[in-house]
Amino acid sequence: MIFKPSKNTSRVTDSDVDKLYRRPVSLGDWLPWVDYDEVSETFTLEDGYSAAAMFEITGVSTEARSDNFLQEVQANIQTCINHTIPAHDNPFVLQCFVSDEDSLSVLSRSLDAYVEKYCRQTDEHRLLAKNFVARMQRHFKRMTRNTGLFEDTTVTGGNWRGKVRRVRVFLFRRREVSDNENIDPVTEINQVAERFITQMMASGIGTRRCDDCDLYAWLLRWFNPKADVVQGDLDALIELLSLPEKKDQAFSHDLSELLFLTQPESDKQHGVWWFDDMPHRAITVDALRRKPLPGHFTGERQVGDNLYALFDKLPEGSILSICLTLQPQDLVENHVVQVLNAAKGETAEAMAAEQDAKEALKWMSHGDYLLPTVITLFTRGDSLADLQKKTNEANALLLANGLHPIREKDELLPLDTYIRQLPMNYEPIREKINRKSRLVFSSDLARLLPFYGRSRGTGHPGMVFFNRGGEPLTFDPLNKLDRAKNAFGLVLGPPGSGKSALMVYVLLQVVAIYGARIYIIEKGGSFKLFGDYCKYFGLSVNQVTLHPKEDVSLPPFADAYEMLKREIAQQASFDEEPSAYEEQSLDASDSSDDDEERDLLGEMELKARIMITGGDSKEEALMTRADRLTIRKAIIIAAEDKQATGSQEIVLTEDVVSAMNKLALDESSTPKRRERAQDMADAMALYCSGTAGHFFNRAGKAWPEADVTIMEMGLLANEGYEDQLALGFMGLMNQINGVVEREQYDHRPTFVLGDEAHLITTNPLLSIFLVKIVKMWRKLGAWLWLATQNLEDFPDAAKKLLSMFEWWIAMVCPKEEIEQISRFKDLTEEQKGMLRAARKEPGNYTEGVVLSDNLQCLFRNVPPPLALALAMTEKHEKQQRAEIMKSQHCSELEAVFALANALEDK
Known part of the structure; x- marks a missing residue:
């Protein structure tokens, strides 16, 4: 059949059809x-x-x-x-x-990649890091909700939103x-x-x-x-x-x-x-x-x-x-x-x-x-x-x-x-x-x-904070790109400034990102829950309390044999006046800035001086160079005598006291020198018995290797035990030094936190000791951070120590504390203005100032709920945990998780 075209009776024209193929002008055009x-x-x-x-x-x-x-x-x-x-x-x-x-998605991805790059490759550390990142990402989500995280009535007068x-x-x-x-x-x-x-x-x-x-x-x-x-x-x-x-874009890509x-x-x-x-x-x-x-x-x-x-x-x-x-x-x-x-x-x-x-x-x-x-x-x-x-x-x-x-x-x-x-x-x-x-x-x-x-920091999310506008402010002292000299730090914050919450948050980040070896010296159990958290994920945790009922020993002269190996053999004769070598050794101990090798004899001399003076500044002022030489002689004699017996036991305090008594009986010395040696021996003998002997005159047993070690000052934090506390701190520093020297070739950093440092550093000799020991740590990847309520109790002798600390973090400092900072650190008017500007809003945030060679800025600490829950040490907060433990039949750490989850859901 043939179909003939019919007459087109519709009103559709070619122009109308053309219109069907026309595209309307787009904004994209x-x-x-x-x-x-x-x-x-x-x-x-x-x-x-x-x-x-x-x-x-x-x-x-x-x-x-x-x-x-x-x-x-x-x-x-x-x-x-x-x-x-x-x-x-x-x-x-x-x-x-x-x-x-x-949105904080860029920060979220950046943190995830940062952890992936630096995290220690063990199952336990990766599990902890994964949990930490997940909680941080939930925290970022809460921060970016339309209503904001909270209303900032103190500073900006509006909703604060990430x-x-x-x-x-x-x-x-x-x-x-x-x-x-x-x-x-x-x-x-x-x-x-x-x-x-x-x-x-x-x-x-x-x-x-x-x-x-x-x-x-x-x-x-x-x-x-x-x-x-x-x-x-x-x-x-x-x-x-x-x-x-x-290479994957389509042809005519627009x-x-x-x-x-x-x-x-x-x-x-x-x-x-x-x-x-x-x-x-x-x-x-x-x-x-x-x-x-x-x-x-x-x-x-x-x-x-x-x-x-x-x-x-x-x-x-x-x-x-x-x-x-x-x-x-x-x-x-x-x-x-x-x-x-x-x-x-x-x-x-x-x-x-x-x-x-x-x-x-x-x-x-x-x-x-x-x-x-x-x-x-x-x-x-x-x-x-x-x-x-x-x-x-x-x-x-x-x-x-x-x-x-x-x-x-x-x-x-x-x-x-x-x-x-x-x-x-x-x-x-x-x-x-x-x-x-x-x-x-x-x-x-x-x-x-x-x-x-507003400041955003360096961009390395090793430590994640924010500015007043809700933008991420990040920096990382452990990243060599962020530091000029070292990663030693001082955290200053009066009571109520959020110092404890800050330090728990910092520790969480350091252990999650780097899998750092952690040592904490604290008072009052502020970091016990942090230790429980680490243990929960399989990390090894050693919690030690300085109490007579605990089997804890921190012998001051444990390095005496090692010292003998390093001492020059010519120190065989002891004359009435110091030899040229001994004078040179004393001077080097006082002024050396060499960080290639520890001055073991100098360190042990400082410990002995604390025992002799009881940490009393007036008695220390009476200490002469001849007295110091006598102390060194006694330490060397004690090491030589004990080594000669073939004993494998370390040199104890009683051994040094015996050596000092020998010097007191040395007929070749003047009566004055012998009398002084006897006085010093008697003073040191106080540390051979009782509570002091328990801590400082026993070999004890070696501390277990642990990912996290927490030493609670216990009895020694009480008034009247300042000298023993200083010795205990020194002992732990020696323990740590042995570990970091042995592990100096691995990639794992060591992070040492001394909380309530104003209790420890009141003794000028401790500052001198720390200067000696931490000089080495820069090359060993070990970083000391001191946290304190104030600097008023820090002696002027601490200036050299604090000058070594590149990172200073000050939380909401009153005017008088800014003046105390100026004792140890030269502050510009701009820096003083920053310190004066820091504010806090209880329950929402605390502000602080970070001062380092490469970074000076005001930051706002708004930690994730987990960090807040782990840092809750007030009585009413403990009561809140106890109620959860009772109602849910759970452990204290599980109560912490419940509190953190409740805060996340708010």
Whole structure:
């Protein structure tokens, strides 16, 4: 059968059919970049010729900084604006964007990778590390919830929420292929970018070059704020739709088209763009009502009773853009002269215009450039009503801070404004048609640009804290990249400052990340639960209490045989006056900075002096060089005599007392010297019996090898036992030193914490002893940290010891404690200002200041619930645990887990 075409009676035309194949103009069509080149690290713009560079900025820390400091930063930024980027008739554009990323996913991944890199490869340590990371990640999730973790009534006056403040900068210049310039756009943009980065880094502003993945991840969040495919979880969205590598990208790959999961809609009636059913609007700042302050948008400053950055108070989801055009100043000057010439007349407006023009020319002649600038605030809402509410809030906040916004009803082209101010989309040459830019002095721009911020530390998550804005602040004393000299540390915090919670948190991180060998000297059982936690995951834990009922021995002269091997054989004869060798040995013991070999004889001499003087400073002041020589002789004689008997037992205190008695009977000595030797022997004999003898005159048994050793001061922490406590501390240091010397070739660090150090270091001789012993530890990977309530009880002799500590952490210090710090450490006015600025809010956070050679900043400690639960040592907290143990028939550690889980669920 043959079918004949019938007459087409429909009204569908070819034009109508063509319409079916037409694609509506998309917002993506207006986005300016077409490609990214990995080699040159540049974006190619829509003309296929012009190039752009993208950076991420880490601003200068402004917490507790002086006005002079901020003015210096402002001057450096102004220099960067004026002299780094060249001026052309077809000018460069510098576009800065500020936004808050309400996510800690980057920190979460960074911590996970850090643990994986450094964690000790045993089943027990990996299990503990896995549990710790999981709890930290849950903590990060709690911190980023919409309501925030808590309301900060003390400092910022608002909800405190975990986030990362991102500052992104774009540098670009549109070029014509026929412009006859002798440098291609890519080479030019990279040369200017290199100068820009160098100047920024010199000003203390961190700068990182970004790629297409960075741009994609940011804009994917921007344009898909409530992506249905992941139920609004933007972290999951980034993971699900990560940008393919170059080799895996499809033909005709278009980055712009990948950014929109749903079609954006323009709403001319309301002047908004709709992304994921959320209305978005651009608010343009029309003028500056007054001179801005340094760090106007992102610097922390005092406002009434609170401290915050202006950007902190802008509506959630806001993105601030500051776009400046680096126009030649002769063109700007010509424009100002035209205004001056046109300002003729006797009217108030004419006279004001004339005065402004003259003032502008004056400042321009002094190097304060005038640059065309557009300031735009992108904001969004859950609905039109919510958007209007947030718009009103933003406008009121801008007005109150000297910025005059254009009201939405006065905005002539709101949809176009939104598009024009998107990244790399601004074209200054088209400003002649619809002028939105305003001339702003470079000094004011240096105050407005978002190159001010809060400290974020070094970026190594060995110790994870936060700043007042909720951003991660991380550093790692055990990472050699973060330290200049060593990882020795002092933690200072008065009662109630959160020192105990801080130290438990630090220990958790050190053992989870590095699997460090841990030694703790403490009072009151503050770290018992930490030990139980480590034991729970299979780590070996040795908990020791210095009590007469415990089989604990810390013999002071256990290294005597080793000392004999090192001593020079010529010390055979003992004359009435010290020999030249002995004088030299004493002097070397006092002043040597050599850290190649321990001074064993010098260490044992110090222990004997504590026994002889009882730690009394007046008696120590009477100790002569001849007395010291006598002590050394006695130690050597005791070692020689005991070795001669063939005994395998170590040299005990009673052996040194016997040797001292021998010297007291030595007829070749003067009566005075013999009498002095007898006095010293009698004083040392007090340590051969009773409680002191139990601890210091028994060989005892070797301490077991353990991942964690906790020595509780017990009886020796009481008043009247200061000398024995110092000896006990010295004994443990010797135990530790033996281990770290033996294990010095493994990768495992040793972390030694002396809590309540003010009880230990009251004896000046202990400070001298510690200086001797820790000199070696830097090369052995052993790090001593002392934690104390105050420095008032530290003797002046401790200055040399504390000067060896690179890391100082001070928690909420009162004025008098800052003065005590100044006894041992030179503080600048900036550092004193930081120390004075630290605050606390019970139940929510405590603040502190970290001072090291490479890092000086104020931080906020908001530890995970597990660390808080392990550090609960107050009576009411113990009672709370006991109630859980009773009701749930569980152990004390299981009660800790229950408390931590309850806190996580809050």
